[in-house]
Amino acid sequence: MQTSIFKKTFFVFLLGSISTILFSFALKPGGDSYEIRLNNKIVLKQFVHQPLAVKALALTTANVNDQLSIYYSHCGVTGKDRSISLKDSKGNTLKKWNFRDANSSNAGMVIAVKELLQLEKKNNGSLTIHYAAKELPEGRMLTSLQLAEKNTAFGRQKETLPLLDAGSVLKIACR
DSSP: OHHHHHHHHHHHHHHHHHHHHHHTSOOOSOOOEEEEEETTEEEEEEETTSOOOOEEEEEOGGGTTOEEEEEEEETTEEOSSEEEEEEOTTSOEEEEEEEOOOSSTTOOEEEEHHHHHHHHHHHOSOEEEEEEETTEEEEEEEEEEEEOSSOOSSEEEEOOOOOOSOSEEEEEOOO
16 A cells, blocks of 8 residues: 555656646747858857847958858758848849759859949948748848948957847958
């Protein structure tokens, strides 16, 4: 009789302990993330559900032959009908790059820095990079582009700014 009560008490205690352990971990909804790389070096990595830490990236004409690669993951899956758009401060699309559907999750969307420098120079204002896909038709602003005053190539600095729907600020300078 005592053994039966002991077994039931132990079973209830064990079940309660397991439940407490399993439910003590908070799961955040969604898992979209993106990376921006300059010549295969990660300059920005952002998980969409996390608070945004704004980072500045300075690009100059010294980066004119460089490649900017953007990798966007929808919960571990690469999107279909992907595009990257460059917009001005009024929301007008200045240029849109369309990309093929990827066969692997390693397929980045590559844009020549030279094109970004030319578009920034022509528009001389605040520009933003936006991503859109079949899975995210309304699109998402990934980062801002701003003219850098200094002529240093590829400098990173961390800043704390109010939360935006962007992950970063990219600064571009021309000589």
